[in-house]
Amino acid sequence: MPELPEVETTKRGIAPHIENQSIVKAIVRNQQLRWPIDSDLSAKLEGQVVTAVTRRAKYLLLQIGDHGTLILHLGMSGSLRVLPQGAAVQKHDHFELQLSNNKILRLNDPRRFGAVLWSDQDINQHKLIRNLGPEPNSAKFDTLRLYQLSRKRKLTVKQFIMDGKTVVGVGNIYASESLFRAGIDPRRAAGSISKARYMKLTETVNSVISKAIAAGGTTLQDFTQPDGKPGYFKQELTVYGKAGEPCSICQSEIQQEVIAQRNTFYCKRCQT
DNA sequence: ACTGGATCCTGACTGC
DNA sequence: TGCAGTCAGGATCCAG
Numbered sequence: 001m002p003e004l005p006e007v008e009t010t011k012r013g014i015a016p017h018i019e020n021q022s023i024v025k026a027i028v029r030n031q032q033l034r035w036p037i038d039s040d041l042s043a044k045l046e047g048q049v050v051t052a053v054t055r056r057a058k059y060l061l062l063q064i065g066d067h068g069t070l071i072l073h074l075g076m077s078g079s080l081r082v083l084p085q086g087a088a089v090q091k092h093d094h095f096e097l098q099l100s101n102n103k104i105l106r107l108n109d110p111r112r113f114g115a116v117l118w119s120d121q122d123i124n125q126h127k128l129i130r131n132l133g134p135e136p137n138s139a140k141f142d143t144l145r146l147y148q149l150s151r152k153r154k155l156t157v158k159q160f161i162m163d164g165k166t167v168v169g170v171g172n173i174y175a176s177e178s179l180f181r182a183g184i185d186p187r188r189a190a191g192s193i194s195k196a197r198y199m200k201l202t203e204t205v206n207s208v209i210s211k212a213i214a215a216g217g218t219t220l221q222d223f224t225q226p227d228g229k230p231g232y233f234k235q236e237l238t239v240y241g242k243a244g245e246p247c248s249i250c251q252s253e254i255q256q257e258v259i260a261q262r263n264t265f266y267c268k269r270c271q272t
Numbered sequence: 273a274c275t276g277g278a279t280c281c282t283g284a285c286t287g288c
Numbered sequence: 289t290g291c292a293g294t295c296a297g298g299a300t301c302c303a304g
Contacts, residue, residue: 003297034280034300058298076298077282092282111281113298128300155275164299171297220297221284260276263296 002074004136004169005212006223006231007058010080013226014105015053017082018062021099022049030094034075034115037095041118045070045097057132057168061123068120071128075113081106082226133167136209141167146198150190159260160190161205170205173218173240176265178204180239185271186264187257211236239265 002010026045031037038044045064052063060080062070072080085102095116096106107116119126134140146167150160160166162175170178179186181204184197193201217223217231220241224230238248243256247267257264 006297032281034298073298075281076296109281110283111296111298113280153274159275162299173297218297223297261278262298 002058002078002217002223003171003174003212004058004209005174005215005233006217007055007060007074007169008213009217009225009231010074011053011055011060014080014082017101017103017226018050018097018099018105019053020049020051021101021103022047023064023097024100025098027096027098028094028116029089029096030112033094033109033112034073035117037116038118041116044068044118050097050099056123056129057135057164058171059129068118069123069126071115071117071119071123071126072107073115073117075109075111075115077111078107078109078114079224080226081108081224081228131165133163133165135168136170137206141202141206143195143199143202146202147195150193150198153190155190156186156259157184157188157190157193157201158186158264161201162262167205169209172262172264173220173237174205174208174212176240177238178208180266180271181208183271185268186259186266239267241265 023045026042028037028041048064048067050062051065054061058073060072064070083104083106085104092108092110093106094109096104098104123129149166158175158179161170182201184201212218212233215231215233216225218233219230239254242254242265245254247254247270250269252267252269255266255268
């Protein structure tokens with residue numbers, strides 16, 4: 001479900017309701033997510049204050065006073081909602097924080113690819129965080145980085161930009177969208193793309209991600225913002241999910257092809 | 273060091 | 289209405 005824009009949308013939706021609230025109760029209903037939830041997690045959280053909500057890549061980070069960080073990842077199908085105290089528990093509601101303002105932050109994740117982890121070390125040194133590449137729209141994400149990292153690499157340029165060590169947050173939807181807007185064939189080897197074209201790709205990744213955040217993310221099947229509203233970027237998709245439809249630029253049929261086990265959409269005339 | 277592939281899990285959808 | 293098969297927004301881990 002969520003790529004970076006959806007996680008950012010979630011962060012913005014939940015932060016005003018949970019920042020500076022204390023955790024009255026933390027409930028684990030199902031420990032079995034991607035990694036088992038720490039059995040002592042409730043004891044670590046109860047009575048503490050959520051002092052800040054931030055995001056790194058697709059990880060949501062809840063700073064818990066000066067004790068540590070609660071790391072949340074939504075996987076493929078996870079979502080967070082802010083609900084009033086007493087809201088009925090639904091199927092796949094695995095974890096929640098009951099807060100001093102009588103609201104609940106509740107995680108629902110049917111496929112359980114998501115994660116709820118505790119870290120009491122410097123979060124930037126955490127195993128899942130320390131090797132991540134730069135955020136889109138940050139100074140460290142630039143043309144030279146893409147160009148240098150890609151030299152001699154044989155994997156496709158699509159796989160290359162979906163790798164979190166290259167740049168974080170570019171998932172399957174936004175990879176196809178960024179490559180279309182840059183005019184780059186997703187099947188090409190990363191190492192064969194010129195510096196000038198990586199300059200264009202840097203721009204399109206940045207603009208696609210920021211436009212998607214501004215639209216509140218992309219709702220395909222069931223993504224909703226924490227208040228229940230859908231994301232509106234779906235209306236701005238140019239190729240993703242549009243196999244057989246005319247290209248918005250040249251009218252030829254949008255192609256669909258599996259690359260590294262992921263569906264990929266592109267225009268074979270506009271993308272070379 | 274790179275690369276591709278399998279893998280975790282449930283639900284929605286398609287075709288018979 | 290049932291059932292089998294396919295596919296889905298992530299990303300880690302492992303073999304070659």
